[in-house]
Amino acid sequence: MKWNQTHIPTLKESPAEAEIPSHKLMLRAGLMRKLAGGIYTFLPLGLRAYEKVERIVREEMNRAGAIEIRMPALQPKELWQRGPRWDAAQRVMFAASPADGSKFAPGGELVLGPTHEEVITSLAADEIHSYRQLPKNFYQIQTKFRNEIRPRFGLMRAKEFVMKDGYSFDATEDGAVKSYEAMRAAYQRVFERCGFGTQQLKCVWADSGVMGGKYSQEFMVTAECGENEIAFCEKCSYVANVEKAQSKLARLEDGEAPANVGKFPTPGVKTIEDLTKPPFLVAADRQVKTLIFIADSKPVLVLMRGDHPLNEVKLAAATGAIEFRAAREDEIVPLMGARPGSLGAVGKSGVPIYADEALRGRFNMVTGANEDGFHLRGVCVERDIKVTKWADLRSVAAGEPCPECAAPLRIQRAIELGHIFILGTKYSEKLGANYLDEKGQSHPCVMGCYGIGVTRTLAAVIECFNDKDGIVWPMAVAPFHVCISLLDPAKEASAKIAQEIHDALEREGVEVILDDRDERPGFKFKDADLIGFPIRVTIGEKSLAKGGVEVKQRATGEMKLLPPAEAVKEIVAAVRR
RNA sequence: CGGGGCGUAGCGCAGCUUGGCUAGCGCGCUUGGUUCGGGACCAAGAGGUCGCGGGUUCAAAUCCCGCCGCCCCGACCA
Numbered sequence: 001m002k003w004n005q006t007h008i009p010t011l012k013e014s015p016a017e018a019e020i021p022s023h024k025l026m027l028r029a030g031l032m033r034k035l036a037g038g039i040y041t042f043l044p045l046g047l048r049a050y051e052k053v054e055r056i057v058r059e060e061m062n063r064a065g066a067i068e069i070r071m072p073a074l075q076p077k078e079l080w081q082r083g084p085r086w087d088a089a090q091r092v093m094f095a096a097s098p099a100d101g102s103k104f105a106p107g108g109e110l111v112l113g114p115t116h117e118e119v120i121t122s123l124a125a126d127e128i129h130s131y132r133q134l135p136k137n138f139y140q141i142q143t144k145f146r147n148e149i150r151p152r153f154g155l156m157r158a159k160e161f162v163m164k165d166g167y168s169f170d171a172t173e174d175g176a177v178k179s180y181e182a183m184r185a186a187y188q189r190v191f192e193r194c195g196f197g198t199q200q201l202k203c204v205w206a207d208s209g210v211m212g213g214k215y216s217q218e219f220m221v222t223a224e225c226g227e228n229e230i231a232f233c234e235k236c237s238y239v240a241n242v243e244k245a246q247s248k249l250a251r252l253e254d255g256e257a258p259a260n261v262g263k264f265p266t267p268g269v270k271t272i273e274d275l276t277k278p279p280f281l282v283a284a285d286r287q288v289k290t291l292i293f294i295a296d297s298k299p300v301l302v303l304m305r306g307d308h309p310l311n312e313v314k315l316a317a318a319t320g321a322i323e324f325r326a327a328r329e330d331e332i333v334p335l336m337g338a339r340p341g342s343l344g345a346v347g348k349s350g351v352p353i354y355a356d357e358a359l360r361g362r363f364n365m366v367t368g369a370n371e372d373g374f375h376l377r378g379v380c381v382e383r384d385i386k387v388t389k390w391a392d393l394r395s396v397a398a399g400e401p402c403p404e405c406a407a408p409l410r411i412q413r414a415i416e417l418g419h420i421f422i423l424g425t426k427y428s429e430k431l432g433a434n435y436l437d438e439k440g441q442s443h444p445c446v447m448g449c450y451g452i453g454v455t456r457t458l459a460a461v462i463e464c465f466n467d468k469d470g471i472v473w474p475m476a477v478a479p480f481h482v483c484i485s486l487l488d489p490a491k492e493a494s495a496k497i498a499q500e501i502h503d504a505l506e507r508e509g510v511e512v513i514l515d516d517r518d519e520r521p522g523f524k525f526k527d528a529d530l531i532g533f534p535i536r537v538t539i540g541e542k543s544l545a546k547g548g549v550e551v552k553q554r555a556t557g558e559m560k561l562l563p564p565a566e567a568v569k570e571i572v573a574a575v576r577r
Numbered sequence: 578c579g580g581g582g583c584g585u586a587g588c589g590c591a592g593c594u595u596g597g598c599u600a601g602c603g604c605g606c607u608u609g610g611u612u613c614g615g616g617a618c619c620a621a622g623a624g625g626u627c628g629c630g631g632g633u634u635c636a637a638a639u640c641c642c643g644c645c646g647c648c649c650c651g652a653c654c655a
Contacts, residue, residue: 013589037647092653092654150650218655419654453654453655487613522616542614
C-alpha cells in the first residue's frame, strides 16, 4: 500500500472535543472522525486496526468452540416486552420509527438492538428441542445501539459501537459453568493477544445488574480514564469491582455488656460528624447511620456504620429494586416523624430495614431518636432494631484488609472491556427455550452470556500504549506492521529500493505502507511516530551512502542499519514473533 | 436529567468585560520560488450567515431572552 493511495488525515493539534489520550490520538492520527456525539466514522487506518481486534476476537471464539451467527439489529419491540427486563431496557433503547411520522408497516414497532439475549433466546426456543443438541454457544460481532445517557471519550462510550456478544445454552448448571469457564479462558487470550500485560489486565468479580444471573466477572484494563474502580489485593489474587468488593474488617470492641437504651438531647446535630465533636464525642464507628431510599416507589431504611459509605449497587442488588433514589425530606418526615439528622430505626416496623453486615453484633451504639434534636445511646442493633435483611452494603476503602488474606487492598480505576455472566434460566423460562432430557422431561436451558466491547478494546489499546509522540501499537493490532519512510521519492535509486523492500515484505505477509509523499523528512517522521507503526524503515541518501536502510522500532527506539535483504529478513522475523 | 464550561474559516485560538470603522492570529489549503534526515522559509491568494431564532440600539461577534450543538463531573453500561 502506498500512502498516496489511501487517506490518512493527521492533525498537528488535537481537536478541543477530545480529553483523554486515546481520543486525541485517534483523531490526530487520522483513525476516525466524529459525525455527532458518540457517533464516529472509521477512516482507513482506524478500520484496519479495528479489524485486527475483530479478527483476534473471532479466532479465539472459534477456537473455544463458539459458533458465529448474525442476528438483526432491528428487532420487534413486542419481543422485548415479552422478555424479563423490558422496564429496565427501554431506557437505553432507540426506537426505529418511520422518519416521516407515519404508522409502522404491518409487523409492529421496531427497536434497535442494544444487546441480544431476547433474540437469541427466542431463536433457541425454536431451534433447540433436545439435550442431544446441547451444549451450544452462539456468538456474533455486530453494531449495537444504545441511547447512552452520556457518551464519553470517543469510542470508550459511544451510542453506536461494535460488540461481540455470545450466548451459551446448557442442559445443566454444571454444564453452564463449563461453558462459562471456556469463555473466561478465551477472553483472557483475546486481551493478551491485543497486547495487554498481566499488570494491567484484570478479571474481576462483578455485579450482574439488570442482566440477572448468579455470578459474573469483568475483564478490566487499568487506566486513569476508566469508569470503574477495582479493588485488588497486593498479596493474593483477590480482585473485584468496588461494586462487589468486600473486605475483612477488624471487630470493634463495644464494652463489657449491652446497656439500656437512653435518649439524650442533641440540639442542632445534623450529621455524623457533628456528633463526633464536643460535647458528644461519639466516634463515627459507634454511630448507626440511617438512610431512607425510595426503591421502586416504596420506602426502605438502610443502616450503615457511621463512617461507612453506602454502595448503591450493592443496595440495588440487596433490594432487587430496578430504580431507587434517596428520599426527599417531605417524604421522610411523615414516614419517620423526624427530619434527617435525627433519624433512627429503633422500634421501627412496617418498613423494610436493610442493615450492613458491619453492624451485626454491635451494641452500645448511638443513633437518631426519630425526634428532632434527640439521639439514642446504648443501642444494641440486633436487640433493638427489627432488621429485615442483613447484607453487605458498604464500599470498601483502600487499605482495608483483603477478605481472603487480610493484606491491604488497593483501588484503581479501570476500563471494562468484557463481561461474562452465568444467566441461569431467567431468559429461557420467560421466552420458552426448553429442551427434553433423556426421560422426555422438559427443562429450561441454562444460559450464559458473554460480551466484549470490540471498538472499546481498540480505544483501550491506544489509551494504554502511547507516548509523547503518539500511538505505540502492539504488533497484533497495528494498522500496518511497517512504514517505509522514503525520504526522496523523486530519486529513482531510493524509490526502487523502497519498492523492492515493500514488495518483498508483502510477499511475506507483512502489512506495509510506503510513505511516497512529497514531504520533508521531519514531516514523515512525525507522522510515522504519531500513527505509531511498530517498525519504520527509513530510506534516504544518508543511509544508502552507508550501505543500507534504517530499521527502527517504535516502542524502544532501537535502530539498525541493514542492507535491504537483511532488513526484510529482520522485519519478517520481528512481525512473526 | 442535575451541576460546570464552550460554540468566531478545515483545526487550534484572540476579540465580547466597556457595542462602532474592512472580524484578526497560528496551523492547514492554492499558486510561484527557495529549501530538503525530526512538523522549513519567502511572496501572492482562496476560505466566515461570528451555532440558530428573536429582542434592545442609529449601530450587535460583543448586551438581553429562547432554542440547538459540543465537552467535562454524576446516575447507566461493552
